[in-house]
Amino acid sequence: MGEQASLAHKGEGHRQRLRDKFLAHGIEAFTDSEVIELLLTFGTPRSDCKEAARAALARFQSLPAVLDAAPQELQEIKGIGPKNIFALQFIQGVARRYLKQRITGKHYLRSAREVADYLIHSMRGLQHEVLSVIFLDSSHAVIASEVVAEGTVNVNTIYPRELIKTALRHNASALVLAHNHPSGSLTPSEQDKNLTRNIYLLGSFLQINLLDHLIVGAGDTVFSFAEQGLMSTIRSQCATMLGSLG
Numbered sequence: 001m002g003e004q005a006s007l008a009h010k011g012e013g014h015r016q017r018l019r020d021k022f023l024a025h026g027i028e029a030f031t032d033s034e035v036i037e038l039l040l041t042f043g044t045p046r047s048d049c050k051e052a053a054r055a056a057l058a059r060f061q062s063l064p065a066v067l068d069a070a071p072q073e074l075q076e077i078k079g080i081g082p083k084n085i086f087a088l089q090f091i092q093g094v095a096r097r098y099l100k101q102r103i104t105g106k107h108y109l110r111s112a113r114e115v116a117d118y119l120i121h122s123m124r125g126l127q128h129e130v131l132s133v134i135f136l137d138s139s140h141a142v143i144a145s146e147v148v149a150e151g152t153v154n155v156n157t158i159y160p161r162e163l164i165k166t167a168l169r170h171n172a173s174a175l176v177l178a179h180n181h182p183s184g185s186l187t188p189s190e191q192d193k194n195l196t197r198n199i200y201l202l203g204s205f206l207q208i209n210l211l212d213h214l215i216v217g218a219g220d221t222v223f224s225f226a227e228q229g230l231m232s233t234i235r236s237q238c239a240t241m242l243g244s245l246g
Contacts, residue, residue: 015045018030022038032062033053033054033057036049036053036057036063036066036088037052039088040052040053040079040080040084040087040088042087042090043081043084043085043088044081044083044084051078051079052078052079052084056069060073068124096118096121099118100118100122102114102118103115103134103142103145104142105142106142107139108134108136108142108176109140115134118145119178119222120216123179123180123216124216126182127182128150128151128182129150129180130147130149130150130179131147131148131150131179132146132178133166133167133176133177133178134175135170135172135174135175136174136211137171137173137174138174140174140211160198160199160202161202164199164202164203164206164208167203168206172208173207173208174208174210174211175199175203175208175209175211176211177195177196177199177210177212177213177214178215179214179216180217181217184218184219184221185217186217186222186223187223188225193230196210196231197234197237200231200234200235200238201241201242204238204242212225213225213230213231
């Protein structure tokens with residue numbers, strides 16, 4: 001057996017041991033480096049990806065950061081090429097679809113943690129703001145989730161009428177807004193509050209209730225307007241405004 005064949009056989013034995021460990025003990029038995037290594041081998045199954053996985057983890061410091069890294073940054077690491085990057089991005093896409101489909105049809109208030117998990121995963125690592133909307137039916141079951149705007153999210157760049165038109169297309173009775181703060185801060189800005197107030201006010205004319213506005217920050221952190229009492233304040237403000245019109 002030649003040297004290359006011997007190395008290939010040794011590498012395949014190592015990968016098989018990783019697969020066997022997963023089947024026997026699950027993902028909890030893996031280090032982050034081993035997870036990355038096995039994902040990289042999906043792209044290049046005959047290559048030894050151990051050192052490339054260690055280098056990626058050393059550079060980006062965590063498993064989520066490696067998965068969120070831009071392709072051009074990953075390609076700077078020796079041993080990581082387009083096929084490996086495809087494998088990393090594909091598993092990200094699968095996870096995002098899984099989390100999104102897992103919340104569909106579930107009662108929002110009883111599944112708020114699962115909704116937060118989906119939003120955190122879908123917005124984590126983004127360098128720009130996005131605004132997503134969770135559309136709910138009359139029993140507050142999740143109908144769908146859509147990204148409705150990208151870029152700077154504020155009252156000047158979001159068109160409430162278009163958002164409400166999308167809600168009507170889904171036959172939604174309630175909404176949950178969610179956007180990210182790439183800076184990591186969870187503090188809502190005045191523009192965040194104004195946007196929430198405008199959407200709530202417009203929705204109230206069409207009997208579409210805005211239940212909450214979530215801000216996704218760094219890591220697994222989420223700020224809830226409802227939990228922090230801001231939705232109650234906005235409801236009171238809008239009721240006063242509507243009362244004055246009557």
